Amino acid sequence: MVSASMIDNAERFSPARCPRLIIKVGSALLVGADDEVRREWLETLTADIAERMRAGQQIAVVSSGAIALGARRLGLPGGGRNSLEDAQASAARGQIALAQVWAGVLDNEKLQAAQVLVTLGDLEDRRRYLNASATLDRLLSLGVIPIINENDTVATERIRFGDNDRLAARVAQAAEADGVILLSDIDGLYDSNPHSNPDAKLIPVVAEIDDRIQAMADGKSSSGMGSGGMLSKIEAAKIAAGAGIDLAIISGHDDHALKHFFDTGHGTVFHGEGTHGARKAWLAGGLTEEGVITIDKGAVAALQNGKSLLPAGALRIEGEFSRGDLVLILDAKGNKVARGLVEYDYSDACRIVGRRSEDVQAILGYAPRSALVHRSHMAVL
Structure with a gap:
């Protein structure tokens, strides 16, 4: 049975209430155990995106996966994360592969992709932030789908986002989006760790991120492939909420993951509650x-x-x-x-x-x- 709160969860991300949407795809979903793209799964996701685009929604995608793909092609151990130099080399090689994959699957849906690589400084420096905002706005208004990732080739351990959850929330601010959907290896926020507690309960709606909600995040990625975890998703939700942007955490494991969410509302939605103007939203979302x-x-x-x-x-x-x-x-x-x-x-x-x-x-x-x-x-x- 679908509850009223879940119906509202899905409705918040409809084209009418969310004209501009950011979707984040994690490495564990995009890249399989063989370190290759899960192309059939990705084709179902892009079919869902195409359906939303035809309904009038503008969509940008924050996509992980470049380091994993590059490490496979360069033959580097540890998924390319054994050192900063390995990660940067893997990203340089993997970005080409990642862009080609996205361009190909979107082309099958008669949609255009554009690659946008950003660093932490691009969204922390006010002038560069405005430049990025203008570029994203123009691409989206042209019906193009920006495929966005952190520019790991030049990022350092100190000057980087470190996870694409927070990047997605920051991009949503810059793009003046209305919603963010984080496709994850877990279907939402639970009151305790569902991997160790079979009685853990999913929390469908979070109206305010308080100490109780913060304590539910353990900061670990269940897949071991991504750099984030529930803690990074909570931090992303804080950034989004401060700018009045709704953020959803949903499972991305199954085919047509977006359609499933839009049909059922199953997941956790953090309500955007901020009233900051654009400049104060930028200040509130600052990471350095x-x-x-x-x-x-x-x-x-x-x-x-x-x-x-x-x-x-x-x-x-x-x-x-x-x-x-x-x-x-x-x-x-x-x-x-x-x-x-x-x-x-x-x-x-x-x-x-x-x-x-x-x-x-x-x-x-x-x-x-x-x-x-x-x-x-x-x-x-």
């Missing part, structure tokens, strides 16, 4: 910060009420940053409160921590700015 500012209870309340962060509310500052860099704002217990662009260089910020606004000019020797982090350049998390 140049520094951290820890604040007191009064400042937490002020930020949650739409106020700026003043020096008096800061308890501690860490990191080397310059004015205009992105910083993370934490409460005294280490919980994330906000992200924003700092108004002072690190050295001056340290000098005015905890000081009243009227004292700042005397300390710094110049007219102070109105806030440590201004509300106009801040997204509360």
Whole structure:
């Protein structure tokens, strides 16, 4: 029996309510045990995509699999992940194979594919983010399906997304999408690990990601092939929700996985609840910060009420940053409160921590700015 919540799950991703959709396909689904593409399965997926496109939905695909495919062709052990150099070489070879596969199966459905490779910096730097956004918007408006992946050929261990779940959510922000579907090796979020607990229950709807929901993620991929797990999917859902984007985790194992979801709504859907504008959504979804500012209870309340962060509310500052860099704002217990662009260089910020606004000019020797982090350049998390 299909419940009312599952019907709503499917309806949220209909062309009428979700004109622009991002679909993420993981390595374990796309690549079989022989390290070759599961082409017959992929053809059923692209048939589902074609059906949605004909119904008026614009779709982009975030596709894993390049490293696995490249490692097979280069004869590298460990799936190409034994070292950063092996992963980069595998990605360089595998991206060609991956693009050819997607172009071929979509061509069979009379659809055009375009390859888009991005790095973490492309979506963390504001100007490059806007460039990526414009490119995606143009491709989608032309009826082309962008096939998107992290550019692992040049990414490093430090400067990379590390998983395509978060990449899909960040791409959804840049593309101004309405929904994200993560095709996974598990059919949703459970209240405990279904692999070890046969009585685990699927959670069909998550209206808010709180500590209870966070605790349900174990951070492990059941296949061992992907780089993410349920933890990365929860993080992706946070990014999407902050921009008002719905995100679904569904099983991709069976043929016509998308059609099955659209027919039944079976999976877990995280409701997009954010009201951020485009710029604040970009701030909220940021994955790299140049520094951290820890604040007191009064400042937490002020930020949650739409106020700026003043020096008096800061308890501690860490990191080397310059004015205009992105910083993370934490409460005294280490919980994330906000992200924003700092108004002072690190050295001056340290000098005015905890000081009243009227004292700042005397300390710094110049007219102070109105806030440590201004509300106009801040997204509360």
